[in-house]
Structure formats: structure tokens, C-alpha cells
Amino acid sequence: MEVSQYLEMFIEESKENLQACSENLLELEKNPTDLSIVNEIFRSAHTLKGMSATMGYEDLADLTHKMENVLDAIRNEKIAVTTEILDVVFVAVDHLEAMVMDIASGGDGKRDVSETVTQLNAIEKGESLAEVAATTAAPTPSKDESETSSVSKLTYDEFEWTVIDQSREQHFHAYEITVELREDCLLKAARVFMVFELLEKMGEVIKSSPSVDKLEEEQFDQHFTVAFVTHESADDVKQKVMKVSEVTNVSVQMISKNNAAPSTAATSITENAPLENNDDKTPVVAKDQAPAKQAVQAGNKTIRVNIDRLDVLMNLFEELVIDRGRLQSIAADLSHPELDETVERMTRISGDLQTIILTMRMVPVETVFNRFPKMVRQLARDLNKKINLEIIGAETELDRTVIDEIGDPLVHLIRNALDHGVERPEIRVANGKPEEGTVSLRAYHSGNHVFIELEDDGGGINKEKVLQKAISKGIITQENAAMLSDRQVFELIMSSGFSTADTISDVSGRGVGLDVVKSTIESLGGTITIDSTEGKGSLFSIQLPLTLSIISVMLVEMEKEIFAVPLSSIIETAIIRKSDILNAHNQRVIDFRGKVVPLVFLDETFEVPRDETKDDEFLSVVIVRKGEKMAALVVDSFIGQQEVVLKSLGNYLTSVFAISGATILGNGQVALIVDCNALIN
Amino acid sequence: MLTEVATKEDMKVIVFQLAGKEYVIPVHQVQSIEKIMHITRVPKTPSYVKGVLNLRGVVTPIIDLRERFGIETKVADDHSRMIMAKVGELEVGLIVDAANDVLDISPDMIEPQPDVVGSIENTFIEGVAKIDRRLLVLLNLEQVLHPVKQDV
Numbered sequence: 001m002e003v004s005q006y007l008e009m010f011i012e013e014s015k016e017n018l019q020a021c022s023e024n025l026l027e028l029e030k031n032p033t034d035l036s037i038v039n040e041i042f043r044s045a046h047t048l049k050g051m052s053a054t055m056g057y058e059d060l061a062d063l064t065h066k067m068e069n070v071l072d073a074i075r076n077e078k079i080a081v082t083t084e085i086l087d088v089v090f091v092a093v094d095h096l097e098a099m100v101m102d103i104a105s106g107g108d109g110k111r112d113v114s115e116t117v118t119q120l121n122a123i124e125k126g127e128s129l130a131e132v133a134a135t136t137a138a139p140t141p142s143k144d145e146s147e148t149s150s151v152s153k154l155t156y157d158e159f160e161w162t163v164i165d166q167s168r169e170q171h172f173h174a175y176e177i178t179v180e181l182r183e184d185c186l187l188k189a190a191r192v193f194m195v196f197e198l199l200e201k202m203g204e205v206i207k208s209s210p211s212v213d214k215l216e217e218e219q220f221d222q223h224f225t226v227a228f229v230t231h232e233s234a235d236d237v238k239q240k241v242m243k244v245s246e247v248t249n250v251s252v253q254m255i256s257k258n259n260a261a262p263s264t265a266a267t268s269i270t271e272n273a274p275l276e277n278n279d280d281k282t283p284v285v286a287k288d289q290a291p292a293k294q295a296v297q298a299g300n301k302t303i304r305v306n307i308d309r310l311d312v313l314m315n316l317f318e319e320l321v322i323d324r325g326r327l328q329s330i331a332a333d334l335s336h337p338e339l340d341e342t343v344e345r346m347t348r349i350s351g352d353l354q355t356i357i358l359t360m361r362m363v364p365v366e367t368v369f370n371r372f373p374k375m376v377r378q379l380a381r382d383l384n385k386k387i388n389l390e391i392i393g394a395e396t397e398l399d400r401t402v403i404d405e406i407g408d409p410l411v412h413l414i415r416n417a418l419d420h421g422v423e424r425p426e427i428r429v430a431n432g433k434p435e436e437g438t439v440s441l442r443a444y445h446s447g448n449h450v451f452i453e454l455e456d457d458g459g460g461i462n463k464e465k466v467l468q469k470a471i472s473k474g475i476i477t478q479e480n481a482a483m484l485s486d487r488q489v490f491e492l493i494m495s496s497g498f499s500t501a502d503t504i505s506d507v508s509g510r511g512v513g514l515d516v517v518k519s520t521i522e523s524l525g526g527t528i529t530i531d532s533t534e535g536k537g538s539l540f541s542i543q544l545p546l547t548l549s550i551i552s553v554m555l556v557e558m559e560k561e562i563f564a565v566p567l568s569s570i571i572e573t574a575i576i577r578k579s580d581i582l583n584a585h586n587q588r589v590i591d592f593r594g595k596v597v598p599l600v601f602l603d604e605t606f607e608v609p610r611d612e613t614k615d616d617e618f619l620s621v622v623i624v625r626k627g628e629k630m631a632a633l634v635v636d637s638f639i640g641q642q643e644v645v646l647k648s649l650g651n652y653l654t655s656v657f658a659i660s661g662a663t664i665l666g667n668g669q670v671a672l673i674v675d676c677n678a679l680i681n
Numbered sequence: 682m683l684t685e686v687a688t689k690e691d692m693k694v695i696v697f698q699l700a701g702k703e704y705v706i707p708v709h710q711v712q713s714i715e716k717i718m719h720i721t722r723v724p725k726t727p728s729y730v731k732g733v734l735n736l737r738g739v740v741t742p743i744i745d746l747r748e749r750f751g752i753e754t755k756v757a758d759d760h761s762r763m764i765m766a767k768v769g770e771l772e773v774g775l776i777v778d779a780a781n782d783v784l785d786i787s788p789d790m791i792e793p794q795p796d797v798v799g800s801i802e803n804t805f806i807e808g809v810a811k812i813d814r815r816l817l818v819l820l821n822l823e824q825v826l827h828p829v830k831q832d833v
Contacts, residue, residue: 314738315737315738315739316738317738318735318738319737319738561721561722605724606724606725607724607725608724647739647740648740649723649733649740649742650733650739650740650741650742650771650772650773651770651771651772652742652771652772652773652826653723653726653730653733653742656723656724656725656726657724657725658724658725659723659724659725662721662733662740664735664738664740668719668735669719669721669734669735670721670732670733670734670735670740671721672721672723672724672733
């Protein structure tokens with residue numbers, strides 16, 4: 001089979017499935033008794049297994065299979081969920097991720113996972129789990145109990161119970177039959193069909209697990225369960241089913257209602273119902289309903305598009321918009337009612353189209369953030385620390401290109417925060433802090449930038465030690481040291497000489513490889529700043545440009561030139577009198593609501609050619625801010641607010657002063673976007 | 682570039698005029714030739730950077746080759762053209778007096794640059810070719826564009 005054309009899709013989907021596994025495993029750790037989560041994980045793992053087997057990545061498929069066995073055992077309540085088991089499963093997921101990454105980078109996805117496989121096998125067999133099980137609160141029905149009594153894998157709704165009850169009244173037997181197929185069974189669906197055909201001759205199948213359509217699609221492992229009413233005895237049924245080839249085992253149990261109240265729990269999917277030994281409804285209900293629903297959504301609602309094609313689409317569309325503008329002016333000249341109407345319609349439709357195309361490139365930062373909870377869990381366990389990771393603003397949308405790049409620097413920073421930022425629990429307690437450290441990861445838009453912040457409530461950075469280290473390393477001189485601001489001192493830990501020292505954690509607690517983080521972020525056109533209070537914690541703030549995103553701007557005009565000022569930087573616009581301008585140290589300022597705000601004459605800053613000097617009594621100003629600081633940009637006139645696509649000036653013109661990019665206006669002309677941050681000192 | 686020239690049988694080039702002289706650049710570096718459109722000035726850039734324009738959705742910087750070469754500037758007229766060139770990752774438009782010819786140059790017509798060619802910096806020049814009575818100057822676009830990248 002020619003697989004290369006599917007490779008990209010396989011990798012993407014594998015990543016998604018693994019992500020789903022990780023997320024649900026974390027969830028499972030919080031709710032160890034909620035078997036619906038296990039089913040979710042199982043489903044993801046199963047898809048992954050199927051895909052990797054199809055693609056010919058046997059190692060990947062094998063390990064997934066082993067993991068699946070453990071999940072299956074959990075699902076069937078043969079083993080209980082414990083942190084130890086989850087650790088092993090997490091390691092397995094890590095291995096799988098590494099394999100997928102290897103495949104993505106052109107490898108063959110092979111990896112030595114024998115240790116994990118051994119562990120998984122041991123867990124699956126229940127070895128060494130005796131003591132584990134004893135210490136856990138989760139109820140684990142013993143094996144003989146599950147064989148002798150009627151431990152149901154199926155649950156029944158009210159209607160089904162009625163059927164069962166009625167058939168009993170008519171002296172039918174209601175059985176639950178679990179059929180196990182041989183592991184190497186080639187045509188599972190065919191065997192299922194034969195079993196069903198056989199059963200239908202003897203009686204009636206009320207229900208099956210997995211559902212019939214899933215059985216037909218071979219979406220099950222080696223075994224399936226059916227609820228069956230018949231006149232025949234259990235032994236007869238068993239023997240007849242055993243006649244079907246490739247069936248290795250058949251167990252037939254009487255369906256008993258016990259003390260269960262069938263209708264209550266069956267309706268709830270998310271409710272974490274207490275596990276009842278003989279009749280737990282929730283998980284199976286969830287398995288039957290929730291995954292089916294989700295699968296439909298996931299299958300039909302998204303489509304993968306190469307990002308380059310989107311770029312082409314967007315550029316083409318912009319041309320269309322420009323032509324639209326021309327059409328509009330032509331229609332206005334001709335004033336032909338039908339033409340007007342058509343152009344109007346076209347304008348509206350293309351406006352809607354534009355919005356759709358523009359938003360297609362935006363991806364929530366979630367896609368990066370969602371790998372962190374698992375990482376933090378593992379790191380916290382490795383470091384013996386208690387960490388609570390808060391993620392805020394995961395829905396913040398970023399351009400795809402930025403998303404792709406920002407992951408690694410963030411991993412670095414989070415590792416740093418956990419390793420060196422947050423103190424050990426005992427130290428925290430001694431310092432009067434809660435035992436559990438909090439690390440917050442935040443993302444938000446501000447200006448034509450995205451901010452991603454990582455804050456911890458750890459020990460903070462010791463300024464003095466950083467300074468001493470920097471001086472001893474020759475990064476700064478003694479004289480310079482005195483002149484540095486706090487921030488500048490903290491930023492020293494990101495200088496390249498700093499990070500190589502192996503004793504660094506004694507000094508500042510920070511600095512391992514942070515120079516790499518800094519350079520990566522700077523290569524993205526972003527900046528990183530550090531704020532820290534000793535004993536209270538640190539805040540790493542990354543500011544990133546939206547290389548290709550939509551922003552709201554205010555268009556302003558000077559002579560014939562149009563500039564765009566990002567709306568998010570603007571506080572307000574105002575008209576001031578020339579006589580209100582004050583002079584302070586050769587800097588013209590105005591008094592704006594009690595604050596002294598410096599004036600920036602944009603025409604001077606941008607050297608706008610003037611035919612004649614303007615001498616108006618009134619000036620139009622745009623008050624912009626950068627953090628706490630403000631400035632008033634003096635312009636000729638305001639044009640209005642508009643959503644624009646931010647474009648770079650290209651590789652030839654890099655870092656033009658106070659210009660952060662460009663955009664194309666409706667008339668096809670380019671307008672430059674003012675970088676307010678560069679205008680305010 | 683020279684090695685490239687040497688290995689090729691015939692080189693297709695675009696011919697353009699600048700202050701009465703004829704220059705050529707390889708056709709594979711040229712994406713299109715456009716009439717002068719509206720150019721948005723970019724402040725605080727070298728004077729030969731005329732600004733940027735929207736070329737089919739891509740913001741493209743425009744360089745006035747006359748100014749780049751230190752030749753006296755002239756106001757754009759009907760013959761003025763912008764040659765949209767792509768060199769590696771750089772996409773720029775070059776304003777020239779006129780561009781109206783495509784020629785095949787065989788490598789043996791190309792001679793190394795003479796010591797002095799007008800007032801243009803020698804580094805910009807790849808060589809010269811004589812065809813009939815025409816003298817064509819082969820431009821090295823990488824050099825023409827390179828230094829600017831650093832200045833700006």
C-alpha cells in the first residue's frame with residue numbers, strides 16, 4: 001500500500017489521539033472511578049493502534065496494544081486505577097509520542113520500549129497489584145466473583161428491562177453472553193455475523209456491546225457481549241456458539257437485576273456514579289452513547305488544509321476585494337440600479353467571505369497549552385513537588401505560524417519554573433506558603449501583540465547573586481551593575497554566558513538554557529521580560545507579534561499618507577487646541593485628564609513631505625499607551641476604524657523604525673502599521 | 682553566478698534601460714514586469730527604497746535602481762517599469778526607465794566587467810556582453826540587494 005500520501009494525516013491524527021489520551025489520563029487521575037474516561041482513552045488508543053498497524057508501524061501498534069490491554073482491564077474492573085499504573089501508562093504515551101515524532105521527522109518509529117511493555121504486561125496480569133489494590137479505595141471485584149455471579153458488562157434501560165422481565169414471565173431465560181474470538185481472527189465481523197445468526201435461531205438478541213454497527217465495522221477487540229433471551233439452557237447456548245470457528249471462549253451468565261434501579265443512573269453520562277459491584281451503569285452507558293456522538297462530530301466537522309494553500313487563498317481573495325472596490329466606484333459612477341444591487345450583494349458576500357478566510361488561519365493557543373498539564377504532572381512527580389498548573393486564555397487565537405514556534409520556548413520556561421522557581425513543599429510550608437505551588441500560564445491579546453505569561457509563586461530571583469555571577473562571568477562590569485534596573489538584572493539570566501554554568505541553580509535558581517528561549521522568541525520578533533520578587537515568585541512575560549493576523553486599527557491620515565494605529569494601543573482620540581500645548585524640557589506635552597502626556601508629531605517622526613506648513617488652531621491626537629506610559633500622536637485627520645490583515649514588510653525591509661508591518665487597504669494600496677511601543681520610551 | 686552562466690548553453694535575460702544604458706538580469710530572477718503603481722512611502726529607510734506596494738496580496742518593497750546606482754533620478758513616465766525580481770528569499774521591485782526586450786545570451790559573449798563602468802559600483806556587475814553594437818551590463822542582483830538588508 002502506498003502510505004506516504006497518508007503519512008501527514010496519520011501523524012496529525014496520531015498526535016491528536018495521543019493528546020486525547022494524555023488529557024483523559026489526567027482526568028482519570030482526578031476521577032479514578034469514572035470508567036467513562038477509560039473508555040475515552042481506550043477509544044483513542046484503539047484508533048491509534050488501528051492506524052499505526054495500517055501504516056505499517058508495528059512497534060507503535062504493539063505498544064498501543066499493550067497499553068490498550070491495561071485499559072481494557074481497568075475498563076472491565078479487573079484492576080483499579082492507581083497513580084502507579086497511570087505512571088506506567090503515561091510513560092507508554094510518552095514513548096508513543098516519541099515514536100510518532102520520530103515518524104514525523106522521517107524515522108521508522110522504532111524505539112526500545114521493552115521496560116514499559118514488561119510493566120504493562122505485569123499490570124495487565126494483575127501482578128504486583130495485590131498490594132496496590134489493597135491500598136486503594138476503588139472497589140475491585142475479585143475474579144471468581146465476576147465469574148460466578150452475574151457481573152454485567154451490559155446495562156439496560158427501562159425498556160430493555162421490561163423486555164427481559166416479560167420474557168422471564170413467559171419462561172424465557174435471559175443470558176448475557178460474552179464471546180471471545182481468537183486473537184488472530186481474520187474476519188471478525190464475519191464471526192460476529194455467524195454468532196448472531198446462530199443466536200437469532202435460538203432466541204432474540206436484545207442488546208450488544210459494542211453496538212451492532214460497531215461490531216460490523218470490527219470496532220472491537222477480541223470479545224463482545226450480547227444480551228439474549230431464549231428457551232434454551234445456558235449450556236446449550238454456549239456449546240452452539242462454540243461451534244463457530246475461531247471462537248475461543250464463550251461465557252453465558254444469567255442476567256439478574258439485583259438491587260439496581262435501572263432507570264436512574266442510565267440517563268446520566270457525566271455523573272460520577274458510585275461503582276456498584278454487580279451493576280454499574282454509568283461507564284457502559286457512556287461508552288455506548290458519548291463516543292458515538294463525539295466520533296460523528298470529530299469525523300465530519302473539520303478538514304485539514306495545508307497552510308500554504310490558505311495563504312494563496314487569502315492573497316487571491318485580497319485581489320478580489322480590491323476589484324470589488326473598483327466595481328463599487330464604477331457602479332457609483334454609472335448609477336445603474338441593477339448593477340448597484342449586484343455590486344451591493346457582492347460586497348456583502350465578499351465581506352463575509354473575507355471574515356471566514358481570515359479566521360481560518362487563526363488557531364487557539366490551546367493546541368500548544370494542552371500538552372503542558374501532563375508535562376507538569378510528570379515533572380512535579382519527578383521533582384517531588386506539588387504543583388497546580390493554571391491555564392488561562394487557552395482560547396486566545398494566534399496565527400498558525402506563531403503557534404508552531406512558541407511551544408519549545410514555553411516548555412523550557414515551564415521546566416525552569418518547576419525545577420528552580422517553585423520550592424520544595426517543606427520549604428514552602430516553612431516559609432508560610434501553601435504546600436502546593438501554583439504556576440499560571442496565561443495568554444491574551446494586547447495591541448498588535450500576543451502576550452504569553454508564565455507566573456509562579458516560588459522563591460523568585462535573587463538579584464544580588466545574579467549580579468555577582470554576571471560580574472564574575474564577565475557579562476557585565478562592576479560599574480554597569482549599579483546602573484541596571486531590576487528587570488535588566490533579571491534579564492541577565494538569559495544571556496548566553498550565564499546559562500552554561502552548571503552551578504547555576506545554586507545562584508539564581510534560573511538560567512538553564514534560557515538564552516535559547518530568548519533567541520527563539522527574538523527570532524519570532526518578540527520580546528521576553530522578567531519580573532521577580534524574592535520570596536514571592538517570578539513572572540516571565542513573552543510578547544509576540546501577530547505575524548499574520550487580523551487586528552483592528554484606526555486609520556489616520558497625514559497629507560496623502562495613511563497609517564494604521566492598532567486599536568488596542570489606543571486609549572482615545574481627542575482634538576486639542578494648539579494653545580494647550582506645554583513645553584517641558586524641549587518636549588511638547590499636553591495635560592490630558594490630569595496626566596502629562598508627551599506629544600509625538602507623526603508627520604515629523606515619519607518625515608511626511610509637506611507642501612506647506614499647516615497652521616490649524618486645533619490638532620487631532622490619538623492617545624496611545626504602552627503599559628503605564630502614554631503618548632499623544634498628532635495626526636492630520638482620522639479616517640476610521642477597520643479590521644485589517646497584518647502583513648510583514650518582507651525580508652528586504654526588516655525592522656523599520658516604528659513600523660510593525662503593513663496592511664492592504666480596500667483600494668489596493670498599502671498602509672503602514674504604526675508600532676506605538678517603539679514611539680513611547 | 683558565473684558558474685551558472687558557464688554551465689548553460691544560452692541564458693535568457695530581460696533587458697532594461699537605465700539612463701541610456703542597457704542592463705540585463707536573468708529571466709529566472711524576474712517574476713513580472715509591471716507599470717508603476719501606487720507606492721506607499723516607508724519612513725526612515727534609505728532614499729533608494731521608494732516604499733512598498735501591494736503586488737497581488739504581497740507587500741513588496743520597491744527600489745529605485747537609478748538612486749541605488751547613484752544616477753540622477755528622474756520622474757516616472759509612461760515607459761517606466763517595475764521589474765519584480767526574486768532573489769532567494771528576497772522579493773523586490775526595481776524601478777527602471779524602460780523594460781522591453783528579452784534576449785538569449787550565450788556564455789561566450791560575456792566578458793568580465795571592465796574596470797570602470799560609468800559610476801556604478803563594480804560589485805553590482807557580473808560582467809558585460811556585446812551583441813552587435815549593443816553593450817549589455819549583467820547585473821548581480823544579489824549584490825544589488827544584499828547591502829541594503831544590513832543597513833535598514
